[in-house]
Amino acid sequence: MYRTFENMFSYKILASAVILICHSFYNPTDxxxxxxxxxxxxxxxxxxxxxxxxxxxxxxxxxxxxxxxxxxxxxxxxxxxxxxxxxxxxxxxxxxxxxxxxxxxxxxxxxxxxxxxxxxxxxxxxxxxxxxxxxxxxxxxxTDSVITFGHLKELQELSEEKRHIIGYMDRRDQPEYDVFRKVAGSLKDECLFHAGFGDASKQMHPPGQPIVVFRTDKKTSVEPDETYNGSLLDFDELNTWVQQKCIPLVREITFENAEELTEEGLPFLILFHQPSDNESVKKYKEVIRKELQSEKQSINFLTADGVRFEHPLHHLGKSLSDLPLIAIDSFRHMYLFPDFKDMEKPGKLKEFLQDLYSGKLHREFHYGTDAPHMAISTDVKVTTPPESTFKKLAPSKNRYTLLKDEL
CATH class of the missing domain: 3.40.30.10 (Glutaredoxin)
Structure with a gap:
């Protein structure tokens, strides 16, 4: 009787210990x-x-x-x-x-x-x-990053303001679709992804040979649609191609992405436009695509809704009635492109950028267009170009501790 009680007591101690151990692994400390x-x-x-x-x-x-x-x-x-x-x-x-x-x-x-x-x-x-x-x-x-369509006519209703990646597949369980779905998960914030299976897409591809197509944002771009020619089983290859198509050369700046764009550290070349003025946006994008692609490592090409970003316009001494207009924000000063109509003259916009790089814009805004390059006469009237407004949208010191401030 005593030994039985002793055994029961030992069992209770062991059980309690196990519970405590489990508690320590799965409760507050974990x-x-x-x-x-x-x-x-x-x-x-x-x-x-x-x-x-x-x-x-x-x-x-x-x-x-x-x-x-x-x-x-x-x-x-x-x-x-x-x-x-x-x-x-x-x-x-x-x-x-x-x-x-x-x-x-x-x-x-x-x-x-x-x-x-x-x-x-x-x-x-x-x-x-x-x-x-x-x-x-x-x-x-x-949530699933891919929108499934059941008939090709549904693709006629896709938004022309967005970029789309469309997969024409045989079935949902094929390995090509698994790769497509993973790419969509990585880039769904940049593009809208769609896929059709079986009868919904069989007119668009040979049996057993799924294809993926890029459809541009037709409302503001003149880029052509394009079919992917690489391997649909190679995640890295497909992901790189989709990223190139979904992240355009010219991006729209918003209050939601401004912090991210400023953190990239490149000056902005910005087209300010009326919200409904898609034609100016198209022309601007086409000039950038034809003449300035090689500059994309040195500057961010952007468009901005002039109504939403009216404050920078006031800094430039302009108003909504002056739109469209182009300016550079160097994160120190803002410089105005003299005449929007000159944008389509070959080489004029590139010359504007080169003047930024060489310091000519800075000199001319301070000392006038006739100022000598090397020495400034004491009787030249010094002016001050408008200060950058977009640098204020950089990472907030009320939200982050920046490492450079702590060193």
């Missing part, structure tokens, strides 16, 4: 975002379709403000019950894991990056920083 280190990062990225990482530093006050929100969001995502291997929210202490920070070019804290199928998204997360917003962002990432 709640929140997964701590990512050099030892587990490759495994985490390789074994999950979507990984959302908070790169932080413990000494950064913005990191400390964000951390409990991000951890709570990770708990919400866990509660949502996504299938294993679908999604992980993680966090990297960049002081302890400097190699990871260097690997992914972290230049400010906290930085939020999305990884899909092991590769980082081109854009970092810049949306609202709340539990609800993070949970909704993850939900959106896990």
């Amino acid at each position: 709640s929140g975002a997964v701590q990512i280190t050099q030892n587990n990062i490759d495994m985490v990225l390789a074994s999950n379709e979507v990984v959302f990482i908070n790169f932080y530093a413990e000494w950064c006050r913005f990191s400390n403000t964000l951390m409990p929100i991000f951890d709570d969001a990770a708990d919400e995502v866990t509660k949502a019950g996504y299938d294993p291997g679908k999604v992980v929210m993680g966090k990297v202490d960049c002081d302890k894991e400097a190699a990871i920070a260097t690997r992914f070019h972290i230049s400010k804290y906290p930085t939020l990056k999305l990884f899909r199928n092991g590769s980082p998204a081109k854009k970092e997360y810049r949306g609202q920083r709340s539990v609800e917003a993070f949970a909704e962002f993850i939900k959106k990432q896990l």
Whole structure:
């Protein structure tokens, strides 16, 4: 009797110990975002379709403000019950894991990056920083990136304001579609992806030979549609081609993407236009495509809704009645292209850019067009070109700790 009681007591102690051990693994100490280190990062990225990482530093006050929100969001995502291997929210202490920070070019804290199928998204997360917003962002990432069409006539109704990638497939379970779907997941913020299967697309491709086609944003572009000629089984090859088609040479700047564009560090060549003026946008894009593609590593080619960006116009001494007009924002000053109509004269817009690079624009705006290049006479009246307005849309010091400010 005594031995039986002793055995029962020992069993209860053992059971309690097991419960405590499990509790320590799966409850508060393990709640929140997964701590990512050099030892587990490759495994985490390789074994999950979507990984959302908070790169932080413990000494950064913005990191400390964000951390409990991000951890709570990770708990919400866990509660949502996504299938294993679908999604992980993680966090990297960049002081302890400097190699990871260097690997992914972290230049400010906290930085939020999305990884899909092991590769980082081109854009970092810049949306609202709340539990609800993070949970909704993850939900959106896990929804199907490909819109299925059941008949070819549906493609006649596609928006002419968007760029589209269309897949004509035999069936949903073929390996080419699996690659197509992964590319769509990586670039769905840049293009709209569509796919038709079987009878819905058999008129568009030979049996057993699926094809992928790019359709341009016809409303404001004159680029031709194009069929992909590479291997549909090669993710990297297809992804590179789609990226080239979906991220245009000339982009539209908005308040949503301005921070990202300014962070690229290149001056802006901007066409300000009326919202309904698609013709000027087309002409501008065509000039850039024909004459200035080689300059894309040195400058960002942009269009801007003059109504939404009326403030920079006022800085230039212009109003909506002066549209369309072209200007350069060097992040120091703004320079106005003299006459929009001259844009289509061969070489005029390129000359405007060369004058920026050589410093001629800066000299002329300060000292006038007749000022000598090397020496400035003391009786020349010095003027001041309008200051940059777009540099104010760069990463906010009220949201990030910039590394250069901490060194």
